[in-house]
Amino acid sequence: MDRRTFLIRAVQLAGGVAGLHVASACRRDPPTPDAGPIVAPPAKPYALQFFTPAEVPTLEAALERMFPSDGAAGPPGAQAAHLLEYLDRQMMEPHFESLHRMMRTGVLYLDKLAMREQKQPFAALPAAAQDDILARFQVGAVRGMTFPQQRFFDTLHSFGLEGTWGDPKYGGNPDKIVWRWAGIDPHCGGHIYAGCGG
Amino acid sequence: MARMPSWLGEEVDVCIVGSGAGGAPMALELAKAGARVVVLEKGPWYKEGVDFDHDEIRNSRRAMWVPWISDEPHLLKTLKDSEPVPSTSGWIANCVGGGTIHMSGFFYRLHPDDFRLRSRYGELAGSTLEDWPIGYEELAPWYDKVEREVGVSGLAGGHPFEPPRSGPYPQPPLDENPLSGLVDQGARKLGWHPFKTPRAVLSTSVGERSECVYCDFCGSYGCESGAKGSTLAALLPRALATGRCELRPHSMAFEIATDAEGRATAVRYFDAAGAIVEQKAKVVVVSATSIESARLLLNSTSARSPTGLANSSGLVGKNLTFSTLAKGYGVFERGKLPEAMRDPHTIHFLQRSLRDHYFLAERKGEYDKGGTLNFLLPHRNPIYTAQRLSGRQQPALWGAALQKALHRFYHEVHELEFEVFGEYLPNPGTAVTVDGKVRDRWGIPVATIHLFNHPEDLRNSERVLQHGLEVFKAAGAAETGIETVGGTTFVLQHGTCRFGDNPAASVLNRFCQAHDVPNLYVVDGSFMPTSGGVPTTLTIMANSFRVAAHLVERLKAGGGEVDAGGR
Numbered sequence: 001m002d003r004r005t006f007l008i009r010a011v012q013l014a015g016g017v018a019g020l021h022v023a024s025a026c027r028r029d030p031p032t033p034d035a036g037p038i039v040a041p042p043a044k045p046y047a048l049q050f051f052t053p054a055e056v057p058t059l060e061a062a063l064e065r066m067f068p069s070d071g072a073a074g075p076p077g078a079q080a081a082h083l084l085e086y087l088d089r090q091m092m093e094p095h096f097e098s099l100h101r102m103m104r105t106g107v108l109y110l111d112k113l114a115m116r117e118q119k120q121p122f123a124a125l126p127a128a129a130q131d132d133i134l135a136r137f138q139v140g141a142v143r144g145m146t147f148p149q150q151r152f153f154d155t156l157h158s159f160g161l162e163g164t165w166g167d168p169k170y171g172g173n174p175d176k177i178v179w180r181w182a183g184i185d186p187h188c189g190g191h192i193y194a195g196c197g198g
Numbered sequence: 199m200a201r202m203p204s205w206l207g208e209e210v211d212v213c214i215v216g217s218g219a220g221g222a223p224m225a226l227e228l229a230k231a232g233a234r235v236v237v238l239e240k241g242p243w244y245k246e247g248v249d250f251d252h253d254e255i256r257n258s259r260r261a262m263w264v265p266w267i268s269d270e271p272h273l274l275k276t277l278k279d280s281e282p283v284p285s286t287s288g289w290i291a292n293c294v295g296g297g298t299i300h301m302s303g304f305f306y307r308l309h310p311d312d313f314r315l316r317s318r319y320g321e322l323a324g325s326t327l328e329d330w331p332i333g334y335e336e337l338a339p340w341y342d343k344v345e346r347e348v349g350v351s352g353l354a355g356g357h358p359f360e361p362p363r364s365g366p367y368p369q370p371p372l373d374e375n376p377l378s379g380l381v382d383q384g385a386r387k388l389g390w391h392p393f394k395t396p397r398a399v400l401s402t403s404v405g406e407r408s409e410c411v412y413c414d415f416c417g418s419y420g421c422e423s424g425a426k427g428s429t430l431a432a433l434l435p436r437a438l439a440t441g442r443c444e445l446r447p448h449s450m451a452f453e454i455a456t457d458a459e460g461r462a463t464a465v466r467y468f469d470a471a472g473a474i475v476e477q478k479a480k481v482v483v484v485s486a487t488s489i490e491s492a493r494l495l496l497n498s499t500s501a502r503s504p505t506g507l508a509n510s511s512g513l514v515g516k517n518l519t520f521s522t523l524a525k526g527y528g529v530f531e532r533g534k535l536p537e538a539m540r541d542p543h544t545i546h547f548l549q550r551s552l553r554d555h556y557f558l559a560e561r562k563g564e565y566d567k568g569g570t571l572n573f574l575l576p577h578r579n580p581i582y583t584a585q586r587l588s589g590r591q592q593p594a595l596w597g598a599a600l601q602k603a604l605h606r607f608y609h610e611v612h613e614l615e616f617e618v619f620g621e622y623l624p625n626p627g628t629a630v631t632v633d634g635k636v637r638d639r640w641g642i643p644v645a646t647i648h649l650f651n652h653p654e655d656l657r658n659s660e661r662v663l664q665h666g667l668e669v670f671k672a673a674g675a676a677e678t679g680i681e682t683v684g685g686t687t688f689v690l691q692h693g694t695c696r697f698g699d700n701p702a703a704s705v706l707n708r709f710c711q712a713h714d715v716p717n718l719y720v721v722d723g724s725f726m727p728t729s730g731g732v733p734t735t736l737t738i739m740a741n742s743f744r745v746a747a748h749l750v751e752r753l754k755a756g757g758g759e760v761d762a763g764g765r
Contacts, residue, residue, distance in 0.1 A: 068597055186578065
């Protein structure tokens with residue numbers, strides 16, 4: 001696509017409102033959101049390196065509630081953003097060894113609590129019940145637990161935000177799917193970046 | 199460009215610790231004058247166009263600028279802690295160029311009264327307030343020089359609170375987002391005087407440095423075009439081009455060696471391989487941040503100076519100041535804005551400031567020091583954006599509720615924000631100490647930062663914050679809110695080696711030369727007795743050029759100090 005076609009397409013997608021401005025700012029080539037449709041790319045096979053198959057259902061369920069895929073007009077959720085892959089890769093980074101024990105134990109405790117209170121594994125609970133458990137972890141309201149439940153919640157959520165909104169090269173946000181939903185592309189900075197609208 | 203010399207194992211004229219806002223102007227001016235200069239930088243030497251990108255995880259969430267807490271902690275002690283806690287706070291940027299690499303480059307000048315707050319207010323309970331030994335008029339020519347050397351863009355004469363200046367800015371103002379009109383409307387309705395924020399960012403290219411490409415990622419990131427006036431882009435290449443400046447990255451200084459007369463003789467440091475190296479020099483210049491410079495002096499003990507080098511006053515590390523932080527935001531419905539303001543994909547610079555509240559009218563006759571309001575568009579960092587929206591409620595938003603907030607942010611509204619740069623009064627509760635209980639990865643005792651906000655600063659900073667919110671309300675914001683109040687901007691540091699004419703009440707003299715050690719200078723923010731109500735990078739650079747001119751004169755005059763003609 002040549003520069004002119006790209007700009008026209010971008011203007012159309014912006015609903016025409018932005019047309020004048022995009023045209024008048026050509027000298028600067030402001031970043032323009034990628035015009036592609038927002039669909040999840042086919043999942044590339046990824047072999048977990050840190051988490052075990054037994055941990056996956058609980059972890060996936062928790063990430064799915066933190067980053068729902070069914071949110072009405074929301075950004076792509078945990079599954080589309082490949083958050084499990086992102087988190088698993090981050091656990092292999094040297095400076096995050098210190099988090100290993102907490103992450104494993106946290107997953108275990110989500111399940112234990114679900115079993116104790118609902119007689120079902122966390123992953124099998126209805127969404128509202130999963131939300132309730134996570135919300136109690138968030139504020140440290142699970143009684144009789146010496147485990148740092150708030151820190152676990154914050155760490156999991158924080159990694160989830162990184163995977164969702166971070167650079168695709170780390171394994172999350174595949175094909176910039178979340179950035180495209182938001183109409184942003186941090187790589188598109190000014191005209192020195194070939195491939196960003198030119 | 200001249201080949202970089204290698205003076206390993208040789209005595210040089212000047213050894214400078216740190217390559218940021220303080221160290222680099224000295225390196226440039228001294229090398230130009232013919233001195234042999236070695237610059238030691240603890241961090242890596244990132245290269246423009248190679249190492250600077252927009253990867254938020256790498257730039258803002260790992261250890262690109264600030265070391266891992268497990269490798270090199272600071273210890274932070276506030277009133278609520280019984281014991282200091284490990285923290286990354288207090289690091290600025292460990293790399294060639296220091297904090298000028300990831301600064302936003304808001305290059306405001308201090309107000310003339312910033313140099314004489316003690317005279318303005320007299321004795322202030324709970325504060326160790328002091329006048330500066332120099333006045334605005336002595337620094338003004340050096341402000342002019344930095345603005346030329348670095349390339350500062352702005353519009354002179356834009357408002358009645360502008361500190362005196364000799365002429366226009368060397369660079370015309372940067373392009374800006376049409377939303378800046380909202381700040382203009384709101385502020386003018388209230389009778390205030392919005393002006394274009396002066397920036398150390400080129401609006402027109404200079405030599406090999408490109409004009410700004412409006413890449414949206416300015417503060418917190420390295421500049422890939424050379425438009426930002428970092429020392430890496432603006433000063434160090436010229437210092438290196440003299441062939442008389444050697445820059446050594448990955449060099450962690452831990453001690454300044456002295457002789458029997460108490461003169462500095464060398465800087466000892468760990469090189470990239472962890473080996474101890476000694477760099478002998480006739481003059482030592484320390485510029486490693488106010489916290490780290492104090493740490494280096496306090497760790498440089500000897501029989502002659504058992505409590506640390508240059509510390510006969512006992513004031514090294516004392517009178518640490520930062521900048522008092524407050525932040526607020528305004529939310530505007532896109533659909534209700536004029537068409538020209540609706541597009542989310544235009545230039546990210548808002549470029550508006552207010553100094554109407556630098557001295558608060560409502561506190562006239564009392565302690566009226568307020569600060570500067572700097573209006574911005576929220577940082578484009580997408581992870582940070584999501585975290586910021588999440589943290590607006592307690593408990594923090596997550597799940598569908600956060601997704602809704604994100605949809606609103608990216609598709610329905612425009613958010614504007616402002617940051618308050620407020621005075622941070624020097625006080626006995628804010629200081630740097632070193633006790634040796636905790637050591638970093640090299641085994642060097644780390645700095646403990648004691649933090650205490652003077653109540654007057656908190657009160658006045660909140661007043662300035664409220665004025666910022668009034669601007670948004672007057673401009674028709676659908677919602678306004680407070681992001682931070684009573685905070686501390688840790689990357690703006692001053693005071694730990696305050697300068698003055700009385701050796702019993704200051705560490706450095708008016709030329710930033712240690713009272714105790716005639717061939718030792720400190721040129722980062724450490725010299726500043728007070729913080730001012732603006733980001734202080736411009737002031738640190740201006741002072742460093744001033745001190746460099748003094749040192750060059752001194753070397754040329756001989757005095758047996760240095761062979762000014764060099765070899």
